[in-house]
Amino acid sequence: MTAYMIATRLGAVRDAASLAEYSRLNRENAAVFRAQYNVTPLVVYGALEAAEGPAPDGIIILQFPSMADARAWYDSPGYQQALPYRQKAADYNVVFVEGL
Numbered sequence: 001m002t003a004y005m006i007a008t009r010l011g012a013v014r015d016a017a018s019l020a021e022y023s024r025l026n027r028e029n030a031a032v033f034r035a036q037y038n039v040t041p042l043v044v045y046g047a048l049e050a051a052e053g054p055a056p057d058g059i060i061i062l063q064f065p066s067m068a069d070a071r072a073w074y075d076s077p078g079y080q081q082a083l084p085y086r087q088k089a090a091d092y093n094v095v096f097v098e099g100l
Contacts, residue, residue, distance in 0.1 A: 002099035004042075005074070009058040009088040010091040019089035025082035037073035038065045057090070072097050 013019050026033075033039045043061040064070040073079055075098075086092065 001066060003064045003070045004014050004099060005060070005062040005064070005070055005094065006097065007060040007092050007094045008056040010093060011057055013090045017087040022082050022085035022089060025085070029078040029082070032078060033073060037069045037076070039063070039073055051090045067096060067098055
């Protein structure tokens with residue numbers, strides 16, 4: 001069953017250099033992530049409009065063939081190398097959810 005990773009940035013970026021390094025590492029590993037985990041980026045900080053509640057500072061939505069693929073990507077050495085830079089750069093909520 002298709003699964004999605006949804007990351008919402010909760011506030012402003014506090015460390016732009018760390019966010020730039022996170023982005024660089026993910027771009028560097030993009031081909032590997034696509035080949036090994038079949039990840040498809042659907043939303044990466046697109047324009048947003050809040051209909052209810054406060055708007056987050058940004059949203060990322062990635063699609064995976066399954067929850068197992070999503071977790072394998074998240075736990076992969078390539079992503080784990082990048083993750084501390086995102087965590088240093090800003091506060092996020094990250095969830096994995098199965099589709100219909």
